[in-house]
Amino acid sequence: MHYWRKSALAVAMLALPAAAQAQQAIDAEYTAKIKEHLQDPRITTELVDHLPASATVPTPLKFHGRIVGTPGELTYAKDIHRYFEALAKASPRAKYWTIGKTEEGRDMVVLAIADSATIANLDKYKGDIAALTDPRKTTEAEAKRLIGTTKPMYWLTSGIHSPETGGPEMLQELAYRLIVQESPYIQAIRNNIITFITPVIEVDGREKHVDTYYYNKTLPAGAARLPLMYWGKYVAHDNNRDGMGQFLSLTKNVNDFYLAWKPQVMHDLHESVTYLYSSTGTGPYNDAIDPITVTEWWTFAQEDVREMTKRGVPGVWTYGFYDGWTPNYMFFVAHTKNAIGRFYEVQSYGPDNYEVRPPATTTSREWFRPNPPLSYIKWGPRNNTNIQQSAVLISLKHFADNKANYLENYWIKNKRAMEKGKTGAGPYAWVIPAAQRRKADAADAVNELRKQGLEIHVAAAAYKAGNVSVQPGDWVVRGDQPFRTLADMYFSIQNYTPQNPRPYDDTGWTFQFMRNVAVLPVMEQSILTVAMNPVIDKVRAAGGIDGTGAVLLVDHTTDNNLMKFRTAFATTKMHAAEASFEAAGRTFRAGAFIIPAGDRAKIEASLKELGITAQAVATVPTVKMHELDLPRIGYAHAWQRTQDEGWVRAALDTYGVPYNYFGDIELRKGNLRAKYDVIIYPHVGGSAQSHIAGIIKNGDTPLPYKKSPKTPNLGANDSAEDIRGGLGIEGLTELYKFVQAGGTLIVEGSTSTIFPAYNLTNGVTIESPSQLFARGTILRGVVADRKSPIAYGFDAQLPVYFNQDPVMNVGGSAGVFAGVGSGSGAAAMMQNTTPNANPLRLSTWSWNMSDSTGTPMPVAAGRPAAAGGAPAGRGGTGGAGAFGGAASIDGTRPRVIMQFPANAADMLLSGTLAGGEALQNRAQLIDAPLGKGHVVMFAIRPFWRWQTQGTYFLGFNAILNWNDLDAGR
Template identity: 35%
Template sequence: MRLPGTLLVVALFLGSAGPAVTNAQRPSTATAQDDGDFAKFVKQATTKPEFLSPLVDHLPKKAGVPTPKDILGYHIGTEKKLTYVADQQRYFRALEKALPGRVKTEVIGKTEEGRDIMAVFVTSEANLKNLETNRQNMRKIADPRGLTDAQVQQLVAGTKPHYHISAGLHSGETNPPESVIELAYRLAVSEEPYIRQIRDNVIVSIMGATDVDGRDRYVDWYYAYKTEEQYDGGENYGGPPYWGKYVFHDNNRDINYGVDSLRAHLNWYLHWVPPIWHDVHEAQTLLYTFSGQPPQNANLDPILYTELPFFATYEVNKLTSYGMPGVWHFGFVDMWSPGYLGFAAANHNGMLRMYEVFNQGGANTKKARLQGGQTTRQWYRPNPAPVGEVDWSIRNSINYAQTGLLTALELTSKFPQMVVENYYQKSANAVKRGGDQPPYAFVIPAGQRDQTQVDRVANLLRRQAIEVHRATAEIKIKEDTFAAGSYVVKLNQPYGPLAKTLLEKQNYPDASLTTYDDSAWTMGMANNIDVRTIEDKSILDAAATLLKEDVTTLGGLTDPNGAIGAGSATYIVQHNGALNLITLRYRLKDSAITAAKAAFKIGDREFPAGSLLIPASDRARREIESLGLMGMAVQQLPAGVESFDVDLPRIAIYTTWANTEKVGWVRLAFDRWEIPFDLIHKDHVQAGANLVSKYDVIVMPHQTANGKSIVYEQPKLSKPLPYKKNDTFKSLGLYAETDDVRGGMGLAGAAEFQKFVEAGGVLVTMGVASAFPAEFGIAKGVEAQNPAPGFYAPGPYVQSEILMPAHPVMYGYHQKTLPIRFNGGPLLQAGPPPGFEQFVGSSPERPQIIARFTGGEAGVLSGLMRNPDQIRNRPMVVDAPAGKGRVILFANNPIYRWQTFGEHGMLFNSLMFWNDMTGAASSKPTTTGGQQ
């Protein structure tokens, strides 16, 4: 149903009579009761009058309620002052203690380093008293199935909109966590009519530091180095090499919420289901407000695409009326990718809002140069930023951010019922669309080779509150017949559009448009499992039960001949692609485990090459079962089964200091799959390092831009910048330490890698890191090239072809072709150039192409790739022997964020079978241009 009388957008902009606050330009409402010291401060701290607004040029005072300065010792936006999270939270608790009827704090979880993640609610006394009832009502609105029209009307009329604001997701963006401290105070104490209206009509929640660990680490770095940065340029000391434990900027790209602290934010959102989530960021714009430009995800409700410009245009209107230049919308971030943290709101029928406010990387006033598009007048930028140099203080940024947020909250308070009703309508539309329009469901068939991957997808869907059913009987529909146990994701549910977004092929809407992040994320392809699209409506009536909890894959051993009881048995664990095989090997590190060189059968059951042969024990059986692995107990192996020892390697992961983030995803995966490793960097690979005495395998994840940047990293253009533990700055020095993050391994370090390989070590490179052994002669016969102009590939899924299925890297991959996320390069060439094959012959160091990209338009499986012929027949995985060792080069990135689980197995095989690759079947080389 659609409630009448809420189409108020036109009335608003035509100046219709409404709630108490008018739309006219508001003069300052400062009074004699305000904080006089703050009024002087803000005028001095703001570098030009036009960078201040009448909403924030004063600060109200209330007896018995501490201002931020009363607790912190300084006004928010003071030169060279940034606030640690513990102090921010201390202030929020003090505010709660002083105004318990208006303010409530809530710890929503812990970070990886054990710090509290805190939300603070600010609203009226009546709303706070009714907070839990309002939450329960909002959850009913979010899932309106079964509600009558009368119940909907009652809920919409009686439920306050919940507006959630998050700050500090990106730790180098220093203003937002400061802004929201003062914002919380203003909202709690001000008696200005528009703020009273906000308190009465809106429940505001604030996440003061979304990445708590990263915020503290950046503040430590700022106080250690950046306070010395000069006003007029000169040396810039950047930021710390780590924010959170694992990821950096990608904490806003964790589409599957693999990082625990990010999952805490998702869980909090799903508990409270606020209709609006406003994420405040910084860039080089004075204030950009997100309005949802193309390309747009068509699975999201059309209502959303009216709400976003409605809010954004109002903000541009109001801040422009205050004389603040450089406020605009459109022309920046698009609505295609669902993977941003705050996109949890849009994905769940709410509204993601976002700001980008000017960033100067700290709290020093600096000379900023404004240039580019933000200084040009456009229909969406009526009052552009001034061209040229301008003094910019952190207080300027705080003024912009707070003025925008107060304006957005004011608009919400004017039309609270519209916000709630739109939320209901989008949720109701989602249910209806899933029952009226194909596709009606997705089915993940039972009986796939690796049930752990299948169950992981079901659990990842459930993580985002998508309903997943399990078939209780065979399902016969137009598309196929599916066995009992198949998973059915019906789309006639509130989060059906999200399920469709995640599971379907991404058909990019306009190849002429670029996108802000990935163009594809199709879950079946990312996990290398079969997912079927169902257009037969009868699937909605299929016999299936709703999963009430996450699925635990139950492994087990068949024992057809009673081998377990007979003693001295062998457990054969199938290598069917399960990633937990490597976990099993490490859990049984003291066992003498071997692996089958080739596939073999026992009766009707096939055991692929790489299947593990494990001495029987109760412990081994328990681990096999707990890890969801499948196998058989036998008294003796069939005749002719050849095997090799599965030796555990000593592993290091190599990281640059300039780009730790992509390495962080690999560290996360290794930690989750219990793969021990040392994290090494430039200091560990200097002349005389003798790496082979310490490690058998060194993994070099995707990082930086090319091989040269891996070797040389950051130029030494400033003073030394240590990243080390110390008693003053306790967040520094975690995960790795160095006396100077600048510089790189240099040619001496590259030579140590070459010695490592030639002495018997295995170097495994991923993505751009594969340019390093190619460019520096470590992988002989391999070249790394950049795509030609006109090539554009923002993370599509493409087809690859396995050329060497018997190679240990490909154990567990049974199909001839694989979906692979294209990493953007490099484009590899392996083998001699055309016409030179006769001079190479069968050299033992001739590189072998294990798998290649098929290329062409037909090879683009999901998402966008322009000029796909450039990757035709280009090597994807290369085995390059060198001396006693070898280099395994992946042109793809087998561990991309928390997504490409279907590619992890290639990397894990490279670790498990590191010294078992000699003599693998050869393949034909690929020459320049990708032709055979």
């Protein structure tokens, strides 16, 4: 019955355009194959059940020798790109160009499609949209004219997640159809809007995935399958969490293209759910997004659900899946510019045919899923092609039919954003002081914000309003610019109450906290009248050499460029002061670099370039010091998961830290101390035991990861004849021997749990508090041992990124908090339709509070000391002896360098937290001595997603002081 109704409807709908369709011949061979490969007749529409013929434009069948949706076949990105290029060569309705390179040197591309007159005049439309973007330059009358005459732009992207293969395949057929088909439906799209298509965002990963798929097809049944190891050079699935950091080439290329054209919609195609999810999310939605955008998400999604349901296609739904809170996804590049970001999640392409038997939680009829997926269906790549191509066409048609409406919304959003900072609620500006302590990183932050589209000025006069005083040279982010939305989004403080739906990703991201730089909001309108000039080029902090004398002193500011400076002069002797000292009328902190001699001219040029200031003095100060000798670094990755460790490599590569990169199985070969001084083994995910096991060894057939004639794209970062077996007990033993013999092992996140799990580090325990909820959040870090070289340069406190675990305890009070609940766990179970009405209590953070004297955070009088015995507020005074009661200085005791505050109420700076009592006085960073060496264990994540620049130097300090970590004990 279901099917019958759809057919009747389809016939009715085709009645009108039949004449137009009749004039255009159908490609009979292609159309027959669509029917042949479709696994279920319900997963189609009149939009995609045929393909028009063309005498001049090649179909995918003609070009590749197979139709889109052919089972058992995948197309390399380079061939998809060749096809797109051929389309543009064959038709004046398309234009093709490259938009940048990947880290591995492959092209990223775009194909623009519209009627031929529009394609010939693309720059005119680019100018029209730029005018609608900027109400400072465009009058209301001109805007009205443009809204009525110009064409909006819709950018389709896919292939960011390499195992999600259908989007890039489907987009080939869609491109052909949009160029060739003469039906009124397609003409309405082609003549009214400009469609951009970037079929593959993660080009490096696509090629590896296609290699891996075809390689696995050659293996005998039952043999272990090769997993997709690396995608891009740095990360895997996290490539879609780079929207804020924008470290990866793919994100930079997308951002640059976006800023050049400013499309009103960015629509990213993914695969993961049954059968098609059109994004809206559960909320809470990101506060900085204009309410108009929120309604536009819903309008698009409901159009998809209704039109697909009308055509009898089951399983198209919205709501759920994600929240709409965190701005780290690719399509937020559009949201920060007042445009619309959307995505689909589609039932997997395969590419082999398969069956889908979803659970009742997926097939029940709900308000957001009025026509739910079926309890059983035969699925295949053609089903995937049909369902997402139909939905995309419905979206494009809706956009074309309502183009003036969407252009007007876009204009209004840009205007409202600008007015917010001109006459509205503010802030009217944000000031980034140029002379702040971490001035080089502040300059970096300015450059990063500019690259992402924020206009920045430099103050030409002094100004004071409220608590903010501006000096000439300070950077000013004016609030009266349309893209201030980006500033609102990045600089705001997040308050994600745990009563909300479970967050999809991080809950806190406050830019200035993560980077530990001062960004000061100004609530006085008069800031807009201060003399200032636009920043038009890359900025750098003031740097160079002050004074005269042979000896150079560089204070330790924790500016990350200090690491670049140290590695750039690897053969120049540099020392670290072990205590603060006075010289040339200035105070230098413990950790300050002391350089007795060196190539002065070269050093000065480098300091200027890096924005670092050195003080020249006549003689070496008398302070106690040790040499900052650069270690030989081994960098171990796990073969079972290469998703996260790349963020650590990103920091090392950027700041010039050399290392040898190898898989966990190499550690088993031993002799590590002879080869390395430091071994870095970043977070993998999973339990300590899973690190030991790795990819399970089943049978004798090795699982190679390498370049070969069959797999030309594999083996890019690392290769191995057999990637199975993990660290193994042998590898763990060798790591233990390495540390015993004087090596320094640096671990973070899950790898921090390995030594404690096997009782190899004295007195460190890992806890699993059931009531704790701390999802990707920014908490207060208290430096408990400021004499440790790992803390050199840092203030008494700093914001840190923490994500639920590990919870590390030193001193054996494990289990004390096991029964402590905050009450919010129970609250989360209650029916609550207005969760944001109950905000969390955030702890305040100010840049003046975290001063160099070690003043602890304010703690309310009368608060009980935590059970661990450390009095509240002890953080700044130093002394590992606070932990576990034993006050003696014992060379084998783990040293707690950083910890969570003593009181849960002081922890949360931005994001979410419930059950924080479980973190009271727990360690954030431990230096555990072991034999002659050290294990440096991070519970926080110092190198998270190119966002936590403020904590990079905790890791860099551990590297630079690797053989002097006992200093200050």
